[in-house]
Amino acid sequence: MANGTVSNSFKWRNMTQDELKAEIHAQLTTRLSRLGMKASEVDDELDLVRTGLLDSLGFIDLVAALEDVTGKQVDLEAALVQENATTVSSLLRLFR
Amino acid sequence: MRYFARSVLLPERLLMSSTDPIALFRQAVDRWPENIALVVGEEQLSYADLDRRSDAIAAELVRAGAVGQRVVLIADRTTSWVFEAVLGIMKAGASCVPLLPEGPLDRWTSMLDRCGARLGLISPSGSEAALRVERPHVEWIAPKSESNGMSGALPVPVSNDQEAYVLFTSGSTGGPKGVGVSRANLSAYLGHLLARYQFSASDRFSQHFALPFDLSFHDLFVCWASGATLCVRPESGWLRAAAWARSMGITVWFSAPSLAGVMRRARALTVGALPSIRYSFFCGEALPWQLAQDWRIAAPASRIINLYGPTEATIAITSFEILPDMATVQGVVPIGRSIGSDRTLVAPFEGAPPGEGELLLSGPQVTKGYINAPEATQKAFVELPGQEGLWYRTGDHVREDADGILHFVGRIDHQVKRFGQRIEPGEVDEAMQPLLDGGNAVSVPVLMNGATQLVTFIDVAADVRWLMDQLRTKLPVVYLPERIISLPEIPRNTNGKWDRVKLIQMAQHDAG
Numbered sequence: 001m002a003n004g005t006v007s008n009s010f011k012w013r014n015m016t017q018d019e020l021k022a023e024i025h026a027q028l029t030t031r032l033s034r035l036g037m038k039a040s041e042v043d044d045e046l047d048l049v050r051t052g053l054l055d056s057l058g059f060i061d062l063v064a065a066l067e068d069v070t071g072k073q074v075d076l077e078a079a080l081v082q083e084n085a086t087t088v089s090s091l092l093r094l095f096r
Numbered sequence: 097m098r099y100f101a102r103s104v105l106l107p108e109r110l111l112m113s114s115t116d117p118i119a120l121f122r123q124a125v126d127r128w129p130e131n132i133a134l135v136v137g138e139e140q141l142s143y144a145d146l147d148r149r150s151d152a153i154a155a156e157l158v159r160a161g162a163v164g165q166r167v168v169l170i171a172d173r174t175t176s177w178v179f180e181a182v183l184g185i186m187k188a189g190a191s192c193v194p195l196l197p198e199g200p201l202d203r204w205t206s207m208l209d210r211c212g213a214r215l216g217l218i219s220p221s222g223s224e225a226a227l228r229v230e231r232p233h234v235e236w237i238a239p240k241s242e243s244n245g246m247s248g249a250l251p252v253p254v255s256n257d258q259e260a261y262v263l264f265t266s267g268s269t270g271g272p273k274g275v276g277v278s279r280a281n282l283s284a285y286l287g288h289l290l291a292r293y294q295f296s297a298s299d300r301f302s303q304h305f306a307l308p309f310d311l312s313f314h315d316l317f318v319c320w321a322s323g324a325t326l327c328v329r330p331e332s333g334w335l336r337a338a339a340w341a342r343s344m345g346i347t348v349w350f351s352a353p354s355l356a357g358v359m360r361r362a363r364a365l366t367v368g369a370l371p372s373i374r375y376s377f378f379c380g381e382a383l384p385w386q387l388a389q390d391w392r393i394a395a396p397a398s399r400i401i402n403l404y405g406p407t408e409a410t411i412a413i414t415s416f417e418i419l420p421d422m423a424t425v426q427g428v429v430p431i432g433r434s435i436g437s438d439r440t441l442v443a444p445f446e447g448a449p450p451g452e453g454e455l456l457l458s459g460p461q462v463t464k465g466y467i468n469a470p471e472a473t474q475k476a477f478v479e480l481p482g483q484e485g486l487w488y489r490t491g492d493h494v495r496e497d498a499d500g501i502l503h504f505v506g507r508i509d510h511q512v513k514r515f516g517q518r519i520e521p522g523e524v525d526e527a528m529q530p531l532l533d534g535g536n537a538v539s540v541p542v543l544m545n546g547a548t549q550l551v552t553f554i555d556v557a558a559d560v561r562w563l564m565d566q567l568r569t570k571l572p573v574v575y576l577p578e579r580i581i582s583l584p585e586i587p588r589n590t591n592g593k594w595d596r597v598k599l600i601q602m603a604q605h606d607a608g
Binding site: 034035036037050051052055056057058059060061063064076077078084085086 | 559
């Protein structure tokens with residue numbers, strides 16, 4: 001998931017929620033295409049881990065990739081306390 | 097704390113080994129009735145509560161004729177009920193067949209059919225409803241968890257041969273294989289483990305493993321033998337397992353190494369992050385040295401023990417303790433030596449270097465074989481010339497060093513481990529075959545970003561999306577291939593067999 005992601009720290013900027021969502025979809029593209037799915041089919045509330053789209057390490061890698069892109073470091077332990085933490089909408093909240 | 101004398105002497109105490117799981121639990125109830133035995137969600141149950149509630153379930157089961165029978169249980173760990181049910185089934189002298197709550201339904205039915213269970217427990221959540229429709233001949237019992245006046249001892253004599261539980265392992269042909277573990281097997285394990293490590297009634301045990309994995313039976317019965325508190329981690333809690341362990345004050349940790357790997361990746365293994373842990377056990381897959389050392393930084397007060405063992409030999413059969421003064425070595429931690437009276441033997445195979453071979457196991461923890469699968473049993477459980485007893489062939493390639501310590505080298509077959517789960521690629525192929533209109537499927541393991549992934553090659557053009565959707569109804573999520581690659585023809589080697597080495601290379605190349 002994280003492979004190919006370059007930490008381009010000089011480009012950090014605040015991303016809008018739409019840009020963030022597009023980034024999440026972009027990060028999922030390879031995996032989605034392997035499953036024969038399109039990003040548009042990924043509902044914000046779809047559980048990325050329970051559906052088998054990502055495994056637990058893959059999800060952590062996705063968070064790390066988003067940290068690279070946004071320049072934000074999230075405290076996973078504190079942030080992901082609610083149920084359904086492994087959805088797109090939860091990630092959007094995490095990097096808001 | 098008061099001491100409650102039990103009014104009825106249990107016959108099973110006279111019959112059973114002193115480390116029988118239920119005998120140990122009952123001793124703990126007698127000694128520490130008010131200790132907390134179980135924390136799950138918002139619920140807390142004392143030993144007396146858990147005893148009373150599981151007695152009520154056992155009484156209902158006995159009335160339904162469950163003694164000596166297999167009882168299916170959808171093992172949803174969100175409430176205390178499933179833990180009461182496991183105890184209730186074993187108290188009733190029946191065998192527990194826990195199934196993963198997420199199914200899929202096809203797998204539930206194949207497991208139920210394979211073990212021939214004719215009884216099932218209806219849970220308060222009703223999660224078994226679909227299975228009840230699929231298998232109407234099974235008698236579904238709705239036990240009242242609360243005591244109905246039948247508290248106390250149930251006069252059910254249980255013999256050592258009685259099966260304690262049935263768990264399923266991946267099979268390369270014919271679907272999942274059922275392993276029946278007897279009360280004697282489990283007693284032997286508990287005896288071995290409790291003699292080696294010292295737990296107390298003030299310990300707080302982690303409970304990470306789903307019940308259809310045998311490591312969960314370690315969680316339950318090692319904890320309850322000690323009068324300690326079993327803390328059940330919420331299913332989604334893997335994301336914040338360190339914070340959870342801190343908040344629960346966990347003192348005895350038991351997980352697959354991959355959970356520790358996720359915690360490290362989430363930056364949760366910081367200096368002293370897990371201060372209350374005094375024992376850390378890892379089992380289910382190879383433990384990397386570096387991960388063990390990183391764990392020590394987070395849990396400086398903890399002993400760290402690598403356990404190894406297949407379901408067929410009851411939970412874990414060898415151990416290796418990582419001592420603080422040991423240098424970090426590349427690769428994985430040794431699997432060590434037998435934890436008790438079971439014997440290990442390294443059987444050289446053709447081409448194996450000296451001191452290396454397949455690991456064979458024999459002794460009181462080794463089960464009798466697979467349920468209703470004589471062929472698979474004959475292949476895996478063998479007699480050896482000049483050696484006593486039945487030996488289980490693990491399929492694990494090991495090396496024995498000069499000190500008699502066993503090191504895991506790899507598999508002698510194609511079996512893959514993902515998140516501690518054994519997966520036979522052949523089982524994925526077999527599930528896919530009927531979807532391919534006469535085509536072939538060959539799955540191979542590929543190491544990507546430090547994790548094992550399955551890649552499946554097929555030799556027909558197919559809609560990958562449709563294939564994945566179909567597979568999802570047949571296999572658990574961890575079995576699903578990372579990707580499916582369609583080729584005009586799947587390469588074979590000079591012997592005419594699938595060229596797996598070439599396929600692995602192709603998959604790796606394709607991934608990059």
